[in-house]
Amino acid sequence: MAGLTPSQTVGPFFHYALTDDHTVSELASPQTRGQRITLRGRVLDGEGRAVPDAMIEIWQADAEGRYDHPDDHQDRPRDPTFHGFGRCASDERGCYTFRTIKPGPVAGPGNTLQAPHILVNLFARGLLKQLVTRVYFAHEPLNDSDPVLGLVEDDGRRATLIANAEGDGSYVFDIHLGGASETVFFET
Amino acid sequence: MAKPHELWSAMSDVPGYRPIPEGAMPTHPFPDYRSNPVRVPRRPLVPIPHTLSEVTGPVYGHEAVRTAEADLTTQHAGAPLGERIIVWGRVIDEDERAVPNTLLEIWQANAAGRYIHQLDQHPAPLDPNFTGAGRAVSDSQGNYRFVTIRPGAYPWKNHDNAWRPAHIHISLFGPSFVTRLVTQMYFPGDPLLPLDPIYNSVPDPRARERLVASFDLEATVPEWALGYRFDIVLRGRRATPMEA
Numbered sequence: 114m115a116g117l118t119p120s121q122t123v124g125p126f127f128h129y130a131l132t133d134d135h136t137v138s139e140l141a142s143p144q145t146r147g148q149r150i151t152l153r154g155r156v157l158d159g160e161g162r163a164v165p166d167a168m169i170e171i172w173q174a175d176a177e178g179r180y181d182h183p184d185d186h187q188d189r190p191r192d193p194t195f196h197g198f199g200r201c202a203s204d205e206r207g208c209y210t211f212r213t214i215k216p217g218p219v220a221g222p223g224n225t226l227q228a229p230h231i232l233v234n235l236f237a238r239g240l241l242k243q244l245v246t247r248v249y250f251a252h253e254p255l256n257d258s259d260p261v262l263g264l265v266e267d268d269g270r271r272a273t274l275i276a277n278a279e280g281d282g283s284y285v286f287d288i289h290l291g292g293a294s295e296t297v298f299f300e301t
Numbered sequence: 302m303a304k305p306h307e308l309w310s311a312m313s314d315v316p317g318y319r320p321i322p323e324g325a326m327p328t329h330p331f332p333d334y335r336s337n338p339v340r341v342p343r344r345p346l347v348p349i350p351h352t353l354s355e356v357t358g359p360v361y362g363h364e365a366v367r368t369a370e371a372d373l374t375t376q377h378a379g380a381p382l383g384e385r386i387i388v389w390g391r392v393i394d395e396d397e398r399a400v401p402n403t404l405l406e407i408w409q410a411n412a413a414g415r416y417i418h419q420l421d422q423h424p425a426p427l428d429p430n431f432t433g434a435g436r437a438v439s440d441s442q443g444n445y446r447f448v449t450i451r452p453g454a455y456p457w458k459n460h461d462n463a464w465r466p467a468h469i470h471i472s473l474f475g476p477s478f479v480t481r482l483v484t485q486m487y488f489p490g491d492p493l494l495p496l497d498p499i500y501n502s503v504p505d506p507r508a509r510e511r512l513v514a515s516f517d518l519e520a521t522v523p524e525w526a527l528g529y530r531f532d533i534v535l536r537g538r539r540a541t542p543m544e545a
């Protein structure tokens with residue numbers, strides 16, 4: 114068996130290689146099916162300061178809950194106009210923005226169904242390995258039975274995984290790397 | 302039309318990935334790296350099963366990568382200053398299976414140790430013939446190859462008289478969300494390695510050494526460029542679907 118290659122920090126100088134020319138902050142095309150949303154928020158450090166040099170990547174299913182991936186064998190049609198990957202850098206105020214669609218529910222382990230959610234990989238100077246979290250959406254009935262949300266026992270902590278709707282079609286999801294409202298991060 | 306949700310769910314039991322072996326990845330907090338402690342969570346990470354969401358990931362779009370993007374020495378009118386090198390290797394998983402058709406993105410300082418990034422304040426010269434960013438896609442055997450120049454060491458303000466060993470940043474995706482890896486490749490025999498907190502953040506010394514490329518005489522092209530080999534190992538799959 115071969116030993117894993119360890120992770121190392123993305124450092125402060127990734128922009129010109131990873132995000133300037135290869136930003137994917139608009140995930141949906143005009144033909145894409147589903148409810149248009151803006152997913153936005155701030156990345157904040159353990160002392161509440163903006164993290165101006167983070168790279169946020171998202172991965173999500175289409176409006177039917179299908180992933181653009183050969184291992185998704187779910188028996189439902191895939192939207193060929195939607196690929197589900199987004200990447201952008203935070204700005205000097207720690208803000209990030211994606212324009213996408215709300216994903217559909219995705220099959221979970223056993224006979225469960227996962228509530229609509231978006232996966233997040235967060236990279237930054239100071240982080241030696243990316244942090245992983247998930248964005249869920251407020252007022253989704255499936256949240257109560259979601260097999261991953263259910264692993265977070267504390268209600269207050271679970272709330273850090275829920276994006277709240279703003280009037281303009283935005284969902285706001287702030288990522289707190291530490292402090293009193295520290296976001297739940299997952300070990301995968 | 303889509304079927305009711307209840308009928309969809311049974312299709313999700315695809316094999317997940319094996320857990321990360323003890324010591325193979327940096328753990329936090331790691332105070333020797335000064336900007337680390339305020340940027341890492343204090344509460345334990347919550348372990349989750351690998352659902353369909355984790356075992357899938359972005360595997361499209363690499364068609365747009367041009368072969369020329371793997372040569373960082375021909376992006377400008379003239380040749381960059383410095384020692385021309387070839388960096389190549391295989392992308393494999395823990396079971397030594399090739400990881401084909403995966404995107405690799407690299408970025409690095411120039412031969413003087415300076416990044417073209419606007420925030421790099423190191424008073425070393427920029428090179429008008431060197432940007433320091435490249436992309437490549439692994440072939441059907443998992444092989445990749447870049448032509449670049451050997452980056453210089455550069456100072457950073459982590460601690461008194463702190464210098465980063467020469468390194469190339471490498472980002473790659475692999476077949477799923479959980480195989481995503483951002484790492485750095487170092488050069489053999491670099492005297493700065495034992496002093497570097499980022500390199501030494503990997504607890505297992507054998508794992509750490511996997512971040513160091515090896516000099517490769519066979520890949521060296523006579524009269525033209527030294528070769529370095531850097532194999533990259535991504536997480537491997539479990540044999541059977543993970544229990545819920």
Ligand SMILES: [Fe+3]
Nearest residue numbers: 124465468470
């Ligand atoms: Fe660097």
